[in-house]
Amino acid sequence: MSTGAAVANPWLAAPIEIAGVTPELAGVATYHMRFRDAKRHAQFRFRPGQFNMLYLPGVGEIAISLSGAGGLGGTWDHTIRVAGNVTRALADLGPGGSLGLRGPYGSWWPVEETAGADLVVVAGGIGLAPLRPVLDAWLAAPKRLGRCTLLYGGRTPDTLLYAKQHARWADAGVDVQTTVDRADVGWTGNVGVVPLLLDRIRPLVPKNTVLLVCGPEVMMRYAVLSGLARGLAKEQIWVSLERNMQCAVGLCGHCQLGPAFVCKDGPIFRYDKIEPYFDVEGL
Ligand SMILES: Cc1cc2nc3c(=O)[nH]c(=O)nc-3n(C[C@H](O)[C@H](O)[C@H](O)COP(=O)(O)OP(=O)(O)OC[C@H]3O[C@@H](n4cnc5c(N)ncnc54)[C@H](O)[C@@H]3O)c2cc1C
Incomplete structure (x- = not known):
């Protein structure tokens, strides 16, 4: 399983789209994401606790944890609270909206490593x-x-x-x-x-x-x-x-x-x- 960034150039964001949005709380929603490229989508893996960098051209880029996988025909999830410019612009995009992704990045919760505990x-x-x-x-x-x-x-x-x-x-x-x-x-x-x-x-x-x-x-x-x-x-x-x-x-x-x-x-x-x-x- 690959858990590092899947692209060779660490600055290059891959195009993704918002397949659906589940409202959670006031100002918080879960975004179901998929890569525009089907092959890239099929290869995407992450471990619990890792995060992606989400890039909205002309607005900015933010770190957001992965909050789930497997919904809406194999999408992965980000649960995001509107805090400022980027998160607000993301909320405005809605289903079908396009953005860029780098990731997944970072360390993970030791679930497999501590199996049995x-x-x-x-x-x-x-x-x-x-x-x-x-x-x-x-x-x-x-x-x-x-x-x-x-x-x-x-x-x-x-x-x-x-x-x-x-x-x-x-x-x-x-x-x-x-x-x-x-x-x-x-x-x-x-x-x-x-x-x-x-x-x-x-x-x-x-x-x-x-x-x-x-x-x-x-x-x-x-x-x-x-x-x-x-x-x-x-x-x-x-x-x-x-x-x-x-x-x-x-x-x-x-x-x-x-x-x-x-x-x-x-x-x-x-x-x-x-x-x-x-x-x-x-x-
Ligand atoms: C590893 C990681 C994982 C994260 N996962 C999630 C997630 O799953 N869901 C989610 O809603 N948010 C998450 N965040 C926080 C998210 O990155 C910030 O809320 C986001 O950057 C705000 O961007 P903005 O442009 O909308 O707001 P900005 O205009 O940049 O900021 C709005 C306010 O939030 C503060 N802020 C911005 N970034 C951070 C931060 N990293 N930590 C604390 N305060 C911050 C600013 O100082 C400001 O007060 C994560 C951050 C990190 C570093």
Whole structure:
């Protein structure tokens, strides 16, 4: 399986199109993509946690994680929140819209590498998007991969992503636990920040557990602390870091974090490798 950029020239974007759009939340949608070139489309592979660079001519280029595959006749997915110029222009394109792609890039969640260990997936807000392929991988091989727990939090119930899929994941055997910072009248579930769910989950066998964490940085810090307090070693915890990036191939230095380039050495880091820089705000 090729997981590096499939084009020889790292600056060359390949033409892709938006095959369909699934609205998710206010300002958030999942875009189902395919290459214009059928052969290139058939060859495209990625691993959970990797990202693409999406290029809108005349507007800009952004890093976006892959959030799924296999929909709409073999498309792959990007779940995107409108944040500024490029994401707004992308939302305006709609189905049939054309753009460019470089990728996939970056490191991945260690799903295959830790096969047999119990997976505890901790996500906050749109941080569930880069983790959804982990759940898909688990659903494809639940026996081989050990138990899977999803601990997912949002600010309010209407900010929880992929809500319709939570029941499907639970039916397939994932222990799905959700929480919100602020409940509304219809919410009967947990209230509180997502690391609290990690403090409470039972059973948890520290030696045989891998923690995968993605969300706002403050939430990731507390989730890491909670994981360590539950007896996990630093080597069993993986975090996803986002930094503004431009080249995506470790040349320009925009996403440098200490000695690492987030685009090339990340965005998924084993915690012990990134610990000295993880707590430094704004680095
Ligand atoms: C590896 C990686 C994966 C990502 N995956 C996703 C994803 O799956 N879905 C998604 O919606 N977004 C994702 N992002 C963030 C996305 O790249 C930015 O939101 C996007 O660049 C905003 O572009 P824009 O031109 O629309 O907004 P801009 O006008 O560039 O920015 C709008 C606001 O967002 C801030 N911003 C821009 N880029 C980042 C960033 N990388 N981190 C934090 N703040 C930023 C800006 O400082 C500004 O405040 C990812 C970023 C990285 C580095």
